[in-house]
Amino acid sequence: MEQTVEQKLKALYELQTIHSKIDKIRQVRGELPMEVADLEDDVAGLETRIQKIKYELDDLEDEIVTRKNTIRDAQTNIKKYETQLNEVKNNREYEAISKEIEIQGLDIQVSEKKIREFGFEITSKNQVYEKALADLEERKKDLDIKKEELGTITAETQKEEEELLGQVDTAKANIEDRLLFAYERLRSNAKNGLAVVTIRRDSCSGCFNQIPPQRQSDIRQRKKIIVCEHCGRILVDEQMAMEVEEA
Numbered sequence: 001m002e003q004t005v006e007q008k009l010k011a012l013y014e015l016q017t018i019h020s021k022i023d024k025i026r027q028v029r030g031e032l033p034m035e036v037a038d039l040e041d042d043v044a045g046l047e048t049r050i051q052k053i054k055y056e057l058d059d060l061e062d063e064i065v066t067r068k069n070t071i072r073d074a075q076t077n078i079k080k081y082e083t084q085l086n087e088v089k090n091n092r093e094y095e096a097i098s099k100e101i102e103i104q105g106l107d108i109q110v111s112e113k114k115i116r117e118f119g120f121e122i123t124s125k126n127q128v129y130e131k132a133l134a135d136l137e138e139r140k141k142d143l144d145i146k147k148e149e150l151g152t153i154t155a156e157t158q159k160e161e162e163e164l165l166g167q168v169d170t171a172k173a174n175i176e177d178r179l180l181f182a183y184e185r186l187r188s189n190a191k192n193g194l195a196v197v198t199i200r201r202d203s204c205s206g207c208f209n210q211i212p213p214q215r216q217s218d219i220r221q222r223k224k225i226i227v228c229e230h231c232g233r234i235l236v237d238e239q240m241a242m243e244v245e246e247a
Contacts, residue, residue, distance in 0.1 A: 006222040015171040016196040032150040039143040046136040067111040074104040207231035
């Protein structure tokens, strides 16, 4: 039996109502996975940064050990050269050994300076390291909370979403292919997923452009399918929307 235009409009609006409920569920849940993913990226980034700082701190500690060994070796050499000074036979030998002592002394000064610099750098990096650890702990706590929240919402909404998807199949069965194709095209092109909208305050509730009085009257008569001249969405009157929602 051929449907009237009014029946077709009601079927389309009913399908839109079901889809809007599904969209709302997915929107609430849809933000959480992104938040979880962002927090997981933060955690991974902080862990990588902490490991890098740890390697740098280890390298600085190794550099200090190396410099301390250099100082010890230089001090040993100085003692050796000082002993040799007592055994020199001419000025040339004396000057050569004195030069070696001077070089060893400079090595000690440079190494001591480097040890101080490495010490300052270690102090600075340790502060960064401690802050990164604190940030990591905080991010992990946030991640656990968001994961738990996502799990709870998914568990709460999964059954409802499955029921609504079943209703979508039922509602689609009452709509002819041509209209269903137009509806799905409109829905996929609309950012808010609205293909069928009501008149609200003399305007299209999809794009909020004003609808002329005569066109509003035609929509209320439900004699033909009318689309918004601005956004192309299918328009229904508010009374019809109430009838569908109350049914």
